[in-house]
Amino acid sequence: MTNSHPIHPLGSKAKVLLSSVFGPYAQDDEYGSSTINPMELYHNQVTRVQGAFSLRMFHRSFGLLMIQENIEAPCTLLDFPDLECFIKTISNNHYDIIGISSIIPNVGKVKKMCELIRTYQPQATIVVGGHISNMDDIEEILNTDYIVRGDGIEWFRRYLNQDMSKAVKHPAVSSATKTRILGHTLSSKPGDTAAIVVPSVGCPMGCNFCSTSALFGGKGKFINFFESGKELYKVMAGLEEKLTTTSFFILDENFLLHRERALSLLKQMKKHDKSWALYVFSSARVLRSYTIKQLVELGISWVWMGLEGKQSQYTKLAGIETRELVTDLQEHGIRVLGSSIIGLEEHTPENIAQVIDYAVSHSVDFHQFMLYTANHGTPLHAQLKKKGLMLPPEEFKISDSHGQFRFNHRHPHIPAGDEEKLLLNAFERDFETNGPSLFRLIRTTLKGWQRYQTCPDRRVRNRYQEEVKPLRNMYAGAVWAMRKWYRQDKGLYRQLDDLLHDIYNTLGLQPRLLAPLVGRYVYRTMKNEEKRMAAGWTLEPETVLEKNQTALTEPTSTTATSTPQVESIRIHDLAGLKQPTTLNGRP
Numbered sequence: 001m002t003n004s005h006p007i008h009p010l011g012s013k014a015k016v017l018l019s020s021v022f023g024p025y026a027q028d029d030e031y032g033s034s035t036i037n038p039m040e041l042y043h044n045q046v047t048r049v050q051g052a053f054s055l056r057m058f059h060r061s062f063g064l065l066m067i068q069e070n071i072e073a074p075c076t077l078l079d080f081p082d083l084e085c086f087i088k089t090i091s092n093n094h095y096d097i098i099g100i101s102s103i104i105p106n107v108g109k110v111k112k113m114c115e116l117i118r119t120y121q122p123q124a125t126i127v128v129g130g131h132i133s134n135m136d137d138i139e140e141i142l143n144t145d146y147i148v149r150g151d152g153i154e155w156f157r158r159y160l161n162q163d164m165s166k167a168v169k170h171p172a173v174s175s176a177t178k179t180r181i182l183g184h185t186l187s188s189k190p191g192d193t194a195a196i197v198v199p200s201v202g203c204p205m206g207c208n209f210c211s212t213s214a215l216f217g218g219k220g221k222f223i224n225f226f227e228s229g230k231e232l233y234k235v236m237a238g239l240e241e242k243l244t245t246t247s248f249f250i251l252d253e254n255f256l257l258h259r260e261r262a263l264s265l266l267k268q269m270k271k272h273d274k275s276w277a278l279y280v281f282s283s284a285r286v287l288r289s290y291t292i293k294q295l296v297e298l299g300i301s302w303v304w305m306g307l308e309g310k311q312s313q314y315t316k317l318a319g320i321e322t323r324e325l326v327t328d329l330q331e332h333g334i335r336v337l338g339s340s341i342i343g344l345e346e347h348t349p350e351n352i353a354q355v356i357d358y359a360v361s362h363s364v365d366f367h368q369f370m371l372y373t374a375n376h377g378t379p380l381h382a383q384l385k386k387k388g389l390m391l392p393p394e395e396f397k398i399s400d401s402h403g404q405f406r407f408n409h410r411h412p413h414i415p416a417g418d419e420e421k422l423l424l425n426a427f428e429r430d431f432e433t434n435g436p437s438l439f440r441l442i443r444t445t446l447k448g449w450q451r452y453q454t455c456p457d458r459r460v461r462n463r464y465q466e467e468v469k470p471l472r473n474m475y476a477g478a479v480w481a482m483r484k485w486y487r488q489d490k491g492l493y494r495q496l497d498d499l500l501h502d503i504y505n506t507l508g509l510q511p512r513l514l515a516p517l518v519g520r521y522v523y524r525t526m527k528n529e530e531k532r533m534a535a536g537w538t539l540e541p542e543t544v545l546e547k548n549q550t551a552l553t554e555p556t557s558t559t560a561t562s563t564p565q566v567e568s569i570r571i572h573d574l575a576g577l578k579q580p581t582t583l584n585g586r587p
Contacts, residue, residue: 006159008097010073011073012072012162014073015094015097016076016095017078017097018067018098019077019100021109021110022085022109022112022113023039023080023541025541026539026540031106031112032105034399035538036405037402038538038539039058039540042366045368045369045403048369048424048427050431055180055366056178056539057176058176058178060079061101062251063130066153067099067153068546073097073550074547074554075548076093076548076551077547078544079541079543079545080540094121095121096125098117098124099126099156100128100129101128101130103132104131104132104134104401105401107141110132111142114142126143126144126146127145127159128142128146129149129152131212133147134149136376150216151216153168170198170235170238172238174194174195174196174243175196176193177541177542178539182438182481183528183529194279195243195245195248196248196251197236197252199232199255201223202253204221205283206218206219208380214375214378229262229265230264232261233265233268233269237272240276247277247278248276251281252280254282254286255278256280256282257286259289269459270297275460275466276299277299277301277466278301279301280300280302280304284307284320287329288320296334301333301448302335303329303334304337305325305326305336305338305339306338306339307338308341323362327363331451332448333445333451333467335366336366337364337366338362338364338368339367340359340369340370342369343371343411347372347414348413348414359426359430363440367430367434369426370404371407372411374390391409435496439499442475442479446502448468449464453465468507471511472514476518477514478522479503480500480522481520481522481523483497
């Protein structure tokens with residue numbers, strides 16, 4: 001290890017391999033994978049108990065893609081390999097540098113990968129980054145050469161002796177793959193997919209439990225890759241052309257906090273007549289600093305917002321009635337994913353039911369529930385470690401530090417072992433009270449069209465018209481099927497029946513004709529999906545092997561038979577759930 005920044009002797013001629021950790025991911029194994037923590041963000045921690053209604057998808061390793069796009073050296077990216085594929089890749093190809101990105105629960109996998117690299121490519125420099133770099137004593141755990149904390153783009157540019165003055169280039173990549181719901185894996189038709197946009201990393205808010213904030217320097221620290229709205233517009237216009245999409249998932253911890261940039265982007269969108277849809281993360285307080293008109297004109301159609309908990313002390317919620325805010329957003333067609341924490345310091349067995357009821361009362365379209373987790377590198381971890389409240393390794397496996405199973409510290413009120421039961425109760429209460437998230441999303445989408453179908457601003461009207469298209473066929477059929485599914489639940493059946501007739505009355509003859517036809521088919525696939533899941537069926541992401549332009553021009557040192565058999569993947573939409581006009585019932 002060295003404190004000064006190293007430079008590889010080959011500079012930009014060094015051959016680079018970047019890899020995510022190996023799978024499979026949704027099964028219990030010796031390396032830390034577990035069935036309780038699949039590689040599916042939504043199915044894992046948002047729609048966890050919703051069965052066939054659960055939203056299933058995988059997300060590429062966006063950080064590695066950003067680094068690869070900005071490496072001038074020949075660079076290969078290996079995403080979601082299994083162990084055999086990883087071994088084949090490093091045994092049949094020469095690399096000077098091998099980089100691995102990981103979260104903390106996968107430290108066992110990274111350890112194994114480092115051991116394999118030392119065996120098959122002992123001359124290679126090993127670089128490890130991502131949230132795992134925040135771990136205490138990570139240098140002693142892994143046999144690696146460098147641990148990268150923070151901005152991997154800058155680190156690799158310096159290490160490869162590249163020109164540091166060049167602007168950051170953005171990769172053209174969509175938001176998710178193998179999107180599945182109601183028993184269907186959705187098609188990959190171009191234009192149905194939101195593009196990923198990464199304007200910044202880090203978060204100025206600096207919540208004490210936030211790993212992302214800690215990774216990039218803590219409270220008040222962030223790195224802007226694109227400083228102005230004009231720069232950001234240029235990136236998004238390029239992605240629109242390359243990916244034929246008009247929707248963008250903005251991977252920024254609090255995008256709207258950068259107000260000048262956001263309003264400058266709006267100015268550019270108006271100037272160029274863009275009816276773009278933006279999916280963003282934002283705090284409640286920042287959302288309230290904009291008018292609804294500004295949010296709508298900017299194209300905010302989906303927002304991930306921290307609710308944390310009633311009487312939360314976090315400043316991002318200060319003075320905001322979050323239930324009122326959620327209702328206001330939904331009335332304008334803005335879908336809301338609310339995030340609530342179970343196990344804050346003030347939570348007790350006596351008040352936790354009220355905490356959950358309060359969270360559920362928001363009726364957000366999607367609801368994430370997470371355990372209060374003191375992740376390595378965060379102020380919360382430092383605070384609890386100082387007090388001697390962090391659980392020792394013999395009492396807590398590091399692979400369980402994913403926020404969906406156990407506390408990694410001693411809670412002042414909640415007994416150890418009760419936390420997963422409380423978490424599942426929160427998911428179940430939300431599902432039972434508010435119904436499937438797909439139902440809620442469709443209802444909010446319809447509200448947006450009803451309000452803006454006659455909007456004098458053609459740019460705004462066109463966006464809502466695009467978002468409502470699935471309600472004329474696929475969504476109408478889904479509501480028909482959900483209504484039949486809940487025919488024994490009078491309250492939810494009535495809500496679904498009202499929504500279905502609202503779709504008919506608003507959108508006319510087409511959904512009225514198609515809903516029963518599509519709905520009967522969807523109902524059968526839902527039943528089949530429930531059977532699969534009850535039998536323990538799981539999903540895994542497909543392996544992707546991609547080379548940058550420099551690597552593609554390099555002579556290969558492998559034979560065709562020894563090259564790992566990998567498949568290029570088309571990526572699907574994360575937040576908008578845009579659906580094709582035909583269904584693919586293949587499991």
